[in-house]
Amino acid sequence: MKHVVVLGAGYAGVLTAIYLEKKLGSLEDISISLIDRNTYHTMRTEIHAAATGRMDPQSIAFPLEKIFARRKVRIITDTITEIDRTAKRITGTAGVYDYDYLVLAAGSKPCYFGIPGASENVFPLWTLDDAVRLKKQIETQFLKASETQVETQIETQAEKQRLLTFHVVGAGLTGVELAGELAEYARLLCARYSLPYGLVNIVMADALPRAVPNLPERLSDKVEKHLKDMGVSLVFSAKVIRVDDNAIVLEINGKQSSLPTGTVIWSAGIECADISQFMAKNVESCGRGRITQDGLLRSVADTAVYVAGDNMFYLPPGKKSPVPQMVENCEQSAKAVADNIAADVTGNGRTKQYKPSFHGVMISIGNDYAVAQIRMGPFKMSVPSPVANSMKRFINVMYLTEVLGISQVFHCIRHEFFTKRK
Ligand SMILES: Cc1cc2nc3c(=O)[nH]c(=O)nc-3n(C[C@H](O)[C@H](O)[C@H](O)COP(=O)(O)OP(=O)(O)OC[C@H]3O[C@@H](n4cnc5c(N)ncnc54)[C@H](O)[C@@H]3O)c2cc1C
Structure with missing residues (x-):
């Protein structure tokens, strides 16, 4: 045997x-x-x-x-x-x-690269448990912000802003996809807890000078523009020095700053x-x-x-x-x-x-937008967002059909194409 x-x-x-x-x-x-x-x-x-x-x-x-x-x-x-x-x-x-x-x-x-405080204070995004834990954290921050009352109105406002500040470390594929989804989810949670969206601050930081560096610069620009339009602030060439309980220390142009934060999400490397x-x-x-x-x-x-x-x-x-x-x-x-x-x-x-022969990279940013670079033989080309978005979902359906069998395909299609945010 x-x-x-x-x-x-x-x-x-x-x-x-x-x-x-x-x-x-x-x-x-x-x-x-x-x-x-x-x-x-x-x-x-x-x-x-x-x-x-x-x-x-x-x-x-x-x-x-x-x-x-x-x-x-x-x-x-x-x-x-x-x-x-x-x-x-x-x-x-x-x-x-x-x-x-x-x-x-x-x-x-x-991978936390030995950065002090990272393994203790960040929310990683790798396993299903990580996803459940992060979702709970995000929702709790909005709930706390809706209930927070400190001494003065100015202090109350500052604490609400800190609670609703999210730093996403790493602007690779994972970080970009997460930041896009978070920007959409934050709007829903603001409505749920009657909070103005202006209190929310989503910051994506990376040590490199641009988002998703494995894409051509033109596509990175598209990704960055879309994230900015969604209200995400982008900070590049920024090194994480330390992560504290309520703050993240970034070094930009040789200058270190400790920035108040409510949640640090880690997508900086594996x-x-x-x-x-x-x-x-x-x-x-x-x-x-x-x-x-x-x-x-x-x-x-x-x-x-x-x-x-x-x-x-x-x-x-x-x-x-x-x-x-x-x-x-x-x-x-x-x-x-x-x-x-x-x-x-x-x-x-x-x-x-x-x-191996690889066919390209596809990145979705939120529910409705995606960029893709497709490789066909020696040629590489980008496709419009609706095509990229449908392709990504179609690939998921094909994968699950192979793994689970044809009987599960309708279940997958429902989730991939029809499960949308309200
Ligand atoms: C948020 C996110 C978005 C991503 N998006 C994309 C994308 O759009 N396109 C893309 O191509 N890639 C994407 N990736 C990367 C992709 O998910 C990985 O490349 C892929 O999961 C690697 O698959 P794998 O089978 O090698 O390992 P994994 O999927 O990590 O599976 C490894 C398995 O091994 C098990 N295991 C580990 N150690 C042990 C142990 N000691 N004993 C028993 N079991 C163990 C784990 O439980 C796990 O089930 C993304 C990743 C993340 C986190």
């Missing part, structure tokens, strides 16, 4: 398990297990919408038992803490699991999950725990360990930067890993080099 163990049920892990089952599920002497600390798969790309009330958290969490109901994949709920490559065994808080092939797809976590970092200490790796692999998507140090999604470090031939930590790379690497394991197990077909 050969055991294939997939660690992590994010985009990369779930798809790897699905593709493996399609290829190997009919074989009696193969077992496929999928291990995650959670019982559900999170559609992480919509976390910001759940944190700001546009989507219900349940609508972006899919029970693994349901996804794999008719698939020959064993689902294990456990948090893995150790990988013993010599014994080919991984250990979790609930059990020990032997493998012949291990697929490491444990994803990422927020590093690999702890278990990937554990592995990275013992094998060749590069940059925040990403495992260097051999082109067949195996760790260069251990051919029994395959790596998919955010955990992989791979520089495609002729490219200057590694594959991006984005969903398209998860999807394509999952397929490649499954194909190569199946070829190795069965001896049918040949293992193949990973040759």
Whole structure:
């Protein structure tokens, strides 16, 4: 009996398990297990919408038992803490699991770069729990602002403004999407708590000089303009020095200022999950725990360990930067890993080099606006906002149809196209 163990049920892990089952599920002497600390798969790309009330958290969490109901994949709920490559065994808080092939797809976590006070005082935006916690914080701030009465009217006003100040640190894809949703949600909450919108201050700060630097400057300008029109203040070339309980210290042009704030939301960077970092200490790796692999998507140090999604470090031939930590790379690497394991197990077909081909970047800002840069062969082009917005939603529907099956497609369409803010 050969055991294939997939660690992590994010985009990369779930798809790897699905593709493996399609290829190997009919074989009696193969077992496929999928291990995650959670019982559900999170559609992480919509976390910001759940944190700001546009989507219900349940609508972006899919029970693994349901996804794999008719698939020959064993689902294990456990948090893995150790990988013993010599014994080919991984250990979790609930059990020990032997493998012949291990697929490491444990994803990422927020990175605070050792900035004092950050891990204690910010609200990260990575897991479903983060989204639920952030939504509660946002709503609580509006409630408190509506009830606040201090000594004088001036002091009351200042405290209300502090409570309703939100700093979003990081103007990459995640930060921009969150800031847009927050600007919309703030208007709803102002109406709910009878507060003037003028009290709300959403500030997006980044150490780099522009938003979403992986887009061309022209598209970054569009993103920035739209956010400003929504009432978001943008501060670039600003370094976070410290995060205190009620203030954030920024350094701009060499000058440090402590700015009163009610909430600091962290979308400034990610590093690999702890278990990937554990592995990275013992094998060749590069940059925040990403495992260097051999082109067949195996760790260069251990051919029994395959790596998919955010955990992989791979520089495609002729490219200057590694594959991006984005969903398209998860999807394509999952397929490649499954194909190569199946070829190795069965001896049918040949293992193949990973040759990803990415189709672009899409960013939604609030409910109705999006920018996209689409790649078609050697050409790159941007598309109008309504097209970009529909494409992003359509891609989500296609993804969920693949993962959950056609019977769930109507459920997805309802959430993607018809769940709108009032
Ligand atoms: C708000 C937001 C918006 C985004 N928008 C986009 C977008 O529009 N387009 C895009 O391409 N990308 C986007 N991304 C990035 C994208 O979500 C990631 O690239 C993707 O989730 C990575 O998938 P993965 O499968 O590698 O890891 P993950 O999705 O992080 O999944 C890893 C899984 O491993 C599990 N795990 C980790 N450690 C352990 C352990 N020790 N034991 C057991 N289980 C463990 C976790 O519970 C998790 O389920 C966005 C991310 C965020 C946060």
